[in-house]
Amino acid sequence: xxxxxxxxxxxxxxxxxxxxxxxLNSFQGGGYYIGIFVPIGFFTLTALGxxxxxxxxxxxxxxxxxxxxxxxxxxxxxxxxxxxxxxxxFALSILLNFIIGFLISKPxxxxxxxxxxxxxxxxxxxxxxxxREFMYFGGGEGISLPDLKIFDFNFNDFKHKExxxxxxxxxxNFCVLKLSLNFxxxxxxxxxxxxxxxxxxxxxxxxxxxxxxTFIFVFSTIxxxxxxxxxxxxxxxxxxxxxxxxxxxxxxxxVILGGTLNIWGTLFGVFIxxxxxxxxxxxxxxxxxxxxxxxxxxLLFLPDGxxxxxxxxxxxxxxxxx
Amino acid sequence: xxxxxxxxxxxxxSFGGIHALKNFSFSVKKNxxxxxxGPNGAGKTTVFNIISRIYQQDSGEIFFQNKDITxxxxxxxxxxxxxxxxxxIVLFPNMNLVENIMVGGHIYGSSSIxxxxxxVFSSKREDELLFKRAMNNLEFVGLQKxxxxxxxxxxxxxxxxxxxxxxxxxxxxxxxxxxxxxGLNPKETEDLARLLLEIKKIGKxxxxxxxxxxxxxxxxxxxxVLNFGEFLAKGTPSEISTNPQVIASYLGDDQYIG
Numbered sequence: 001x002x003x004x005x006x007x008x009x010x011x012x013x014x015x016x017x018x019x020x021x022x023x024l025n026s027f028q029g030g031g032y033y034i035g036i037f038v039p040i041g042f043f044t045l046t047a048l049g050x051x052x053x054x055x056x057x058x059x060x061x062x063x064x065x066x067x068x069x070x071x072x073x074x075x076x077x078x079x080x081x082x083x084x085x086x087x088x089x090f091a092l093s094i095l096l097n098f099i100i101g102f103l104i105s106k107p108x109x110x111x112x113x114x115x116x117x118x119x120x121x122x123x124x125x126x127x128x129x130x131x132r133e134f135m136y137f138g139g140g141e142g143i144s145l146p147d148l149k150i151f152d153f154n155f156n157d158f159k160h161k162e163x164x165x166x167x168x169x170x171x172x173n174f175c176v177l178k179l180s181l182n183f184x185x186x187x188x189x190x191x192x193x194x195x196x197x198x199x200x201x202x203x204x205x206x207x208x209x210x211x212x213x214t215f216i217f218v219f220s221t222i223x224x225x226x227x228x229x230x231x232x233x234x235x236x237x238x239x240x241x242x243x244x245x246x247x248x249x250x251x252x253x254x255v256i257l258g259g260t261l262n263i264w265g266t267l268f269g270v271f272i273x274x275x276x277x278x279x280x281x282x283x284x285x286x287x288x289x290x291x292x293x294x295x296x297x298x299l300l301f302l303p304d305g306x307x308x309x310x311x312x313x314x315x316x317x318x319x320x321x322x
Numbered sequence: 323x324x325x326x327x328x329x330x331x332x333x334x335x336s337f338g339g340i341h342a343l344k345n346f347s348f349s350v351k352k353n354x355x356x357x358x359x360g361p362n363g364a365g366k367t368t369v370f371n372i373i374s375r376i377y378q379q380d381s382g383e384i385f386f387q388n389k390d391i392t393x394x395x396x397x398x399x400x401x402x403x404x405x406x407x408x409x410x411i412v413l414f415p416n417m418n419l420v421e422n423i424m425v426g427g428h429i430y431g432s433s434s435i436x437x438x439x440x441x442v443f444s445s446k447r448e449d450e451l452l453f454k455r456a457m458n459n460l461e462f463v464g465l466q467k468x469x470x471x472x473x474x475x476x477x478x479x480x481x482x483x484x485x486x487x488x489x490x491x492x493x494x495x496x497x498x499x500x501x502x503x504x505g506l507n508p509k510e511t512e513d514l515a516r517l518l519l520e521i522k523k524i525g526k527x528x529x530x531x532x533x534x535x536x537x538x539x540x541x542x543x544x545x546x547v548l549n550f551g552e553f554l555a556k557g558t559p560s561e562i563s564t565n566p567q568v569i570a571s572y573l574g575d576d577q578y579i580g
Contacts, residue, residue: 187424193416
């Protein structure tokens with residue numbers, strides 16, 4: 001059941017994220033700072049789904065950038081090639097990721113550990129190669145997207161672009177957070193945690209392991225698709241390399257950095273990994289080194305992620321006192 | 323026979339060239355404690371894994387309450403009325419004790435995963451109910467004080483009890499207990515015996531694989547002996563302990579008779 005603590009945190013999160021742009025905007029160059037939160041927002045959307053898959057269900061995917069790519073090219077197809085409204089683009093993105101996610105989850109989720117990692121990695125690469133070799137979508141040169149218009153509202157209008165996208169992605173994140181909290185605080189969440197530890201035992205307790213794994217995999221691919229569509233519209237351009245293997249690994253790092261058994265951890269994980277390149281400024285070619293170092297340090301010293309710090313500190317104080 | 327809750331007919335199973343079970347038939351009477359014994363490697367756990375559908379037998383049939391369960395998937399068994407524990411305790415360290423027990427009640431509530439995402443109904447009330455039942459079961463095995471403990475904080479004996487409490491959550495007719503006394507000290511084993519008799523008293527049927535002869539002889543009404551995958555003998559504890567075949571193959575050593 002959703003606890004009072006969750007409801008409180010969710011409301012707190014809503015208020016913070018709602019007023020953040022207003023506060024940022026009062027600074028000079030506030031638009032730039034709000035702009036940082038848009039990519040953070042759409043990566044959060046993918047990472048939230050991935051956290052359910054990795055942290056709760058104990059599966060792994062190194063191919064989620066591929067599903068973002070599918071989402072992005074769905075929007076390209078609808079908006080650029082067919083000239084329909086962006087909403088249909090989102091619908092196609094959801095539908096395609098649902099179908100593809102469902103079809104590949106059947107064979108792929110029978111695999112475990114390293115084998116699952118390799119298989120999902122392969123799927124990510126296949127999607128990237130198809131998008132590069134498919135000349136209809138501009139091949140390796142990429143392809144541009146018209147502005148994101150929902151009804152008569154143009155999200156890409158330069159006057160309010162950051163604001164508009166900011167509220168779009170964070171409203172979606174709020175909804176996904178609410179759904180995730182519903183889910184993990186019910187018997188379904190406990191079922192995921194159980195099959196994470198031992199699938200045979202989970203089965204013997206009446207948990208339909210295949211159904212749960214498929215469901216959560218498809219849910220995460222759909223979120224990745226929506227995220228990819230928004231990202232493509234925001235950048236107005238999509239390249240086959242926009243979401244590549246590097247992105248997939250970064251997404252997994254975000255989830256692990258935040259803490260795998262905590263939904264809120266994902267928010268911190270995404271924030272930190274997205275802010276590092278901004279802080280590095282002109283040294284951003286070293287981003288790879290910093291990301292690698294962060295991952296190693298976390299795995300060595302904080303295997304349960306950033307959200308385990310309070311617990312660790314408590315235990316440390318306890319030890320000193322006792 | 324109508325009062326047999328579980329009937330297996332001519333079960334065979336081989337792994338590669340090894341015949342784990344050969345034409346093994348047995349039955350378990352309703353509301354009884356039946357034990358399956360045999361030397362190490364006799365195929366006892368294989369029998370359990372076949373009943374709980376983790377393995378598919380090569381030939382033979384299994385009937386539970388006169389229903390052929392051969393085509394059921396493992397996760398459908400609690401719904402049917404069969405739940406089990408594992409030889410190497412399997413609890414979930416990513417949840418606290420009471421949540422672990424609640425997982426055992428998974429078959430209750432909605433079966434649609436979607437509903438839990440959108441919470442279109444009150445999963446809160448459902449959870450409160452499950453929680454109450456979990457607490458009752460914890461009380462039944464005597465662990466209610468540890469409800470919010472982490473799994474890593476429990477002793478081995480408590481883990482065994484917790485697994486039995488979780489097994490009771492699905493309210494199954496038939497409980498398959500795989501070596502519940504393994505690793506327990508004499509005092510804990512005594513408590514376990516009392517608990518198992520208590521479970522029988524509330525109308526459940528217990529089918530148990532166990533090495534602790536003392537426990538088996540005290541609590542079970544019927545003992546089935548398995549030797550190298552083949553049926554060797556069946557009967558009451560006193561019949562088994564005097565059966566020359568059984569003594570020769572298994573109980574030969576005095577220390578086993580106790």
